[in-house]
Amino acid sequence: MAQTLVALTMPKFGLAMTEGKLASWTVDVGQATKQGDELADIETSKITSGYESPAAGVLRRQVAQAGETLPVGALIGVLADADATEAELDAFITKFQEEQAPQAESDTAEGPSSAPHPVEVAGYTLNVREVGSGEGLPLLLVHGFGGDIGNWLLTQDSLAKNRKVIAFDLPGHGASSKNVQDGSLAGLAKVVASLLDALGVSKAHVMGHSLGGGVALTVLRDAPEKVASLTLIAPATIGTHVNADFITGFTEAERNRAVQHELEKLVYNKALIGRKMVDAVVRARRLDGARDALRTIASACFDNDRQRDALLPVLEKTDIPVEVIWGQEDAILSADAAKTLPDKVEVHVLAESGHLPQMEKAADVNKIVEEFLEKSEK
Amino acid sequence: MSKKSFRQAINEALRQEMRRDPHVVLMGEDIAGGQGGTSGVTDAWGGVLGVTKGLYTEFGPERVLDTPISEAAYIGAAAGAAATGLRPVAELMFVDFIGSCLDQVLNQAAKFRYMFGGKARTPMVIRAMYGAGFNAAAQHSQSLYPLFTHIPGLKVVIPSSPYEAKGLLIEAIRDDDPVIFLENKVMYDDEEDVPDEAYTIPFGEANLTREGQDVTIVAIGRMVGMANEAADRLEKQGITCTVIDPRTTSPLDEQTILECVAETGRLVVVDESSPRCNMACDISALVAEQAFHTLKAPIKRVVPPHTPVPFSTPLEKLYMPSADKIEAAVKSLMKQHTHEVA
Numbered sequence: 001m002a003q004t005l006v007a008l009t010m011p012k013f014g015l016a017m018t019e020g021k022l023a024s025w026t027v028d029v030g031q032a033t034k035q036g037d038e039l040a041d042i043e044t045s046k047i048t049s050g051y052e053s054p055a056a057g058v059l060r061r062q063v064a065q066a067g068e069t070l071p072v073g074a075l076i077g078v079l080a081d082a083d084a085t086e087a088e089l090d091a092f093i094t095k096f097q098e099e100q101a102p103q104a105e106s107d108t109a110e111g112p113s114s115a116p117h118p119v120e121v122a123g124y125t126l127n128v129r130e131v132g133s134g135e136g137l138p139l140l141l142v143h144g145f146g147g148d149i150g151n152w153l154l155t156q157d158s159l160a161k162n163r164k165v166i167a168f169d170l171p172g173h174g175a176s177s178k179n180v181q182d183g184s185l186a187g188l189a190k191v192v193a194s195l196l197d198a199l200g201v202s203k204a205h206v207m208g209h210s211l212g213g214g215v216a217l218t219v220l221r222d223a224p225e226k227v228a229s230l231t232l233i234a235p236a237t238i239g240t241h242v243n244a245d246f247i248t249g250f251t252e253a254e255r256n257r258a259v260q261h262e263l264e265k266l267v268y269n270k271a272l273i274g275r276k277m278v279d280a281v282v283r284a285r286r287l288d289g290a291r292d293a294l295r296t297i298a299s300a301c302f303d304n305d306r307q308r309d310a311l312l313p314v315l316e317k318t319d320i321p322v323e324v325i326w327g328q329e330d331a332i333l334s335a336d337a338a339k340t341l342p343d344k345v346e347v348h349v350l351a352e353s354g355h356l357p358q359m360e361k362a363a364d365v366n367k368i369v370e371e372f373l374e375k376s377e378k
Numbered sequence: 379m380s381k382k383s384f385r386q387a388i389n390e391a392l393r394q395e396m397r398r399d400p401h402v403v404l405m406g407e408d409i410a411g412g413q414g415g416t417s418g419v420t421d422a423w424g425g426v427l428g429v430t431k432g433l434y435t436e437f438g439p440e441r442v443l444d445t446p447i448s449e450a451a452y453i454g455a456a457a458g459a460a461a462t463g464l465r466p467v468a469e470l471m472f473v474d475f476i477g478s479c480l481d482q483v484l485n486q487a488a489k490f491r492y493m494f495g496g497k498a499r500t501p502m503v504i505r506a507m508y509g510a511g512f513n514a515a516a517q518h519s520q521s522l523y524p525l526f527t528h529i530p531g532l533k534v535v536i537p538s539s540p541y542e543a544k545g546l547l548i549e550a551i552r553d554d555d556p557v558i559f560l561e562n563k564v565m566y567d568d569e570e571d572v573p574d575e576a577y578t579i580p581f582g583e584a585n586l587t588r589e590g591q592d593v594t595i596v597a598i599g600r601m602v603g604m605a606n607e608a609a610d611r612l613e614k615q616g617i618t619c620t621v622i623d624p625r626t627t628s629p630l631d632e633q634t635i636l637e638c639v640a641e642t643g644r645l646v647v648v649d650e651s652s653p654r655c656n657m658a659c660d661i662s663a664l665v666a667e668q669a670f671h672t673l674k675a676p677i678k679r680v681v682p683p684h685t686p687v688p689f690s691t692p693l694e695k696l697y698m699p700s701a702d703k704i705e706a707a708v709k710s711l712m713k714q715h716t717h718e719v720a
Contacts, residue, residue, distance in 0.1 A: 175379065175573075255583060275589060286545060286577040 005084060005092045006055050008063075008077040010070045013044055013154055020044045021069040022076055027059045033079070036363060040076070047153065048272055051076075052363050058082045060089055116149065116175065119168075122194040127175035128168040130199075132160025136377060137228050138201050141167040142192060144210025144236075145301075146250055146294055148174030148284065151209060154362035159369060166204075168195060170212070172293025174284060180293045183300035185211075185237070185309050189218035196226055205373055207231035209358060210333065211301060213238075217311040220318060229321040229376040231369055234330050234355050236301070237311035239337030244305035246332050251294045256282055268329040268354040316342050321376040325365055327353030346372065382572040384565045385429050387540040388505075391547040392430065392467065394576045396437055399465060402551060405443045405452050406469030406505075410434035413444035426471060427507070427566055449479035453504065457487040457556070460502035465551060472518045473506035473560060476525070487556040488531030499554045503547075508536075509562040509600060509650060511698055516686035519694075521651035523598070526558045527627040527660070533557040533581055534628040538602035540570050545579035546625060552578065562600040582629035586638070590618025593708045594638040596661055597621060597648040601699060605648055608704035617712055627657055635661060636669050643674035644711045648699050653681040675711040680704050 010020050023041040027033055038050040039059065057079040064076040075096050078089055116129040129149050139159060143151045149167040156165050169176035171191055172183070181187045192215060196204060205228050208216030213235025220227045236242070243265070250262040260278045264270045285291055301308055315322055323346035326335040332355040338347050348368050353360045382390065396402045409430040411423025424431025434442040445452035449470060456468035470476065476483065483504070490498040510519040526534045533555055537543035543561070550557040587602060588595075588609045597605035602623040609619040620638045624631055639645050645665055649658040658679040665677060680699045688694050 175575075254580065256586065275586070283541075283573070283577070286579060287573060288576045288578070 004081045005088065006057060006079040007075055007096050008039065008079055010072050010074045010076055011042060011051060012072040013047060013049060017044050017072060019069055019071045022064045022066055023048060024066045025062055029059055029062055032058050047277060047359065048274060049154065049362065053079065055079060060084060061093065063093060119195065119198055121191060121198045124171050124179065124191060125177045126168050126195060128166065130164055130166050131156055132164050134162035136163030136373065137203060137205055138164040138166060139205040139207060139373065140196065141165065142206065142208040142212035142215050143170060144212045145297060150280065153359065155358045155366060158366040166199065172297060178287065178289030178293045180296050183296035185214050185218045185301060186222065188215045189222055192219050193223045193226060203228050205229045205376065207369065208235060209233040210355065211236045214309055214311060217314050221311065221314045227320060229373065231372060232324045233358055234326050234333050235324065236307055236333060237309045238340065239333055240307060241305050241334065242302050242307050243332045244302065247298050247302055251291065251298055265331050266355045267360055268327065268352050269360060272360060312340060315345060323372045325350065325357055325368060327355060327357040327360065329353060330355045379571050379573050381569045382540050384540045384543055384568045387544040387572045388429050388547055388561065389431065391544045392433060393436065395548055395551045396441065401463065402465045402467065403441045403443065404430060404433060404467050405445050405456055407445055407447055407471055409469050410442050410444045425469060427563065449475050450482060453479040454482040456502050457482055457500060460500045461490055461498055465501045467503040467505060467551060470504055470506035473508045473522045474517050474520050476522060484529055488529050491555065492531060500556045501554045503550045503557045503559050505559045505561065507563040508560045509564055510687040510694055511564045513689065513691060513694065515689040519687035523560055523627055524651050524656045527657065532628060533626060535559045535626050536599040538599055538623045540568060540572050542579065542625065544572055545577050548576055549578040549581060565600055579625065581626045582631050583625065584631035584634040585623045585625055586620060587623055588619055588621040590620050592617045592619060592642055593644040593646060593711055594620045594622060594642045595646045595648060595704065596635060597623060598657055601648040601650055604699065604701045605704055607701040608708065611705055612708055617708060619708060632664055635664065639665050639669050640672045643672055646678045646680060646704065646707045646711065648680040648704055650682060650699055653684050656681060675714045678707045678711055680707050
């Protein structure tokens with residue numbers, strides 16, 4: 001019977017997370033769940049996210065109570081068959097607490113290799129975080145307008161099981177240098193190509209989010225030999241419109257509450273936007289040159305609510321595998337644009353997700369991308 | 379980004395602004411140390427608590443000026459230098475020494491822009507240590523920000539953490555008006571993540587360090603940390619608090635205070651300065667005048683008694699506001715409300 005007991009442990013959402021708060025259980029003790037069902041809400045200093053059931057079974061024990069803060073790896077509950085006895089559950093919990101506690105601790109220790117580090121590229125200092133290794137081709141993640149490597153908090157480590165996954169801050173963003181030249185997609189794409197050269201990566205899968213999708217498409221157009229496959233999440237340059245109120249509001253907002261109001265436009269579930277996430281965005285914006293960099297990129301890429309670049313033809317021409325993932329409720333770049341994509345493109349439109357599906361529907365997106373990358377390498 | 383102390387954050391802000399703008403100069407007693415002595419040692423001290431250490435070595439005697447022990451002379455020199463094109467940062471050491479040079483601040487620097495019809499700019503910063511809890515006795519422990527806040531023409535900044543200190547000091551140096559920048563002497567070794575790059579935090583924009591439904595706590599400088607501690611304890615007891623760090627007492631972000639009080643209906647103000655005519659009085663008056671109808675309970679002030687700061691350690695501890703006192707104040711407001719409802 002014992003192998004049917006599954007330990008539910010505090011998950012680790014990204015590099016910085018060492019502990020999390022069990023905000024609430026969404027499933028009661030005794031309730032049956034399927035794999036992937038949301039069991040609980042976990043709150044970290046950066047984000048609140050759903051905890052998805054790792055297996056099918058019945059939630060038999062809630063070891064952690066709502067409101068409790070626990071280290072990553074700590075036991076929060078037990079999933080089991082309905083016929084597992086209470087004695088078996090008790091024994092399992094005791095055994096876990098004794099044996100797994102030290103391991104949980106070592107799991108949270110990160111090797112120095114996965115810490116973000118500066119890389120000098122073509123006159124820019126880029127903040128780069130590399131994780132994982134393996135036989136698969138490397139995957140490069142390109143965040144969107146006003147974003148940073150934090151946008152891949154729930155993505156990067158999950159996709160690094162069999163390959164190196166590289167995330168970086170675009171020029172003008174995060175901890176990278178704030179010079180963006182003319183701010184055009186062509187200029188940003190050149191930096192991306194140079195970064196791959198600097199890291200010794202001749203060919204990579206490229207995944208771009210939002211404006212980063214436009215950057216990824218531009219890399220494919222200008223340096224096709226470097227791109228093995230393309231994953232575009234709510235990409236720019238496919239549709240014609242952009243939410244200009246958001247672009248201006250997000251660029252110019254100063255106070256935390258104003259920034260929060262703008263960030264809420266990015267998601268379907270507004271509760272995802274926590275105070276610390278808002279604070280991180282505000283802090284990034286205060287760095288010398290950060291706001292000007294965004295203004296330059298915004299005016300190079302958008303003419304009010306029109307997108308200046310139209311890169312659908314690049315997709316029509318290419319032979320490499322391409323997939324597009326869009327949130328049905330995207331309020332920044334409408335998911336309607338997905339309807340214009342050529343048939344050869346694999347399209348996933350996710351319900352109950354806004355402009356950040358990789359955060360809002362992280363498990364779904366990670367699964368889709370993993371399958372797509374495997375298929376692409378066959 | 380790396381962990382930096384409050385002291386390092388201030389040193390880095392000065393260094394980065396001095397590199398960026400050759401008009402930025404430092405003045406003060408022993409801010410380099412060793413000047414005029416016969417040992418030949420320069421950059422010996424970096425100020426009494428080592429905040430300006432290393433700046434003399436990088437920028438030399440033309441830009442890091444060890445001054446004679448005459449506050450009236452060098453604070454006056456800083457005001458004059460500011461009016462004629464430099465951006466001096468003068469260190470007054472202990473804010474308690476303002477008595478020796480108040481006219482230079484009160485009647486000169488603060489008035490230039492107004493008296494000269496807006497044609498004069500006075501981009502000077504006066505840095506000084508404030509606060510009790512350091513066993514420094516009555517002449518070296520005062521929290522005199524209400525005195526400066528009272529004077530039109532001055533901006534008054536009281537950072538609550540290393541991150542805040544760096545961004546607010548860079549903003550102060552770039553500001554075209556005289557700015558009083560007050561550093562709590564107990565906080566110099568506090569550490570937190572501070573970006574390596576230069577950044578600015580705008581004046582007059584309060585920071586919410588906690589958000590809750592039941593009580594608004596406004597706290598100044600070092601009191602913000604205590605208010606956070608109290609709020610975290612209270613949350614475990616089912617009482618959630620909003621904690622407001624105004625960052626600057628002049629200008630004061632009245633809007634944020636009023637909005638938060640409207641949301642919670644209860645206000646506690648924590649201020650370690652002497653209780654008569656201090657920021658707690660000022661903020662209480664603001665709320666009583668403009669948001670009385672939103673209050674569910676009387677305003678509560680957590681402030682020291684109206685005495686000089688005691689030297690004796692137990693008495694000084696008794697004198698100071700604390701997380702315990704804040705927690706008790708919040709609970710007393712919640713009780714009052716319960717009685718009314720019952």
